[in-house]
Amino acid sequence: MLNVTSLLARQSIPPEEGSGASLSGGVIGFFAYLFALATPFFYFGASVLFFFMYTWPFFLALLPVSVIVGIAFSIWLNRRLFLTLLFTLLIVISFFWVLFSFLAGWN
Secondary structure (H helix, E strand, O other), rough: OOOEEEEEOOOOOOOOOOOHHHHHHHHHHHHHHHHHHHHHHHHHHHHHHHHHHHHHHHOOOOOHHHHHHHHHHHHOOOOOOHHHHHHHHHHHHHHHHHHHHHHOOOO
């Protein structure tokens, strides 16, 4: 039995799953969405609440987009949290302001 190799020696190491990257990216995307939702209140005050009362489904549709953008940047940037946070905030706030200006009628 000298030529028999063990099955354990032949097994390859399974690839690492990206669950840590997707969790951290999802959390970053969610908080980027909350920050983007709060930015019109900083600029225009409480009167934005009446605007959101009629257009909330459009802004709610950006929530899963923000989470997916956070996950994508976290995976693409190999879990570099600062760069993920920076790029996710930039993209999510841009999406939010494009939608806000489109619905408000500002071209």
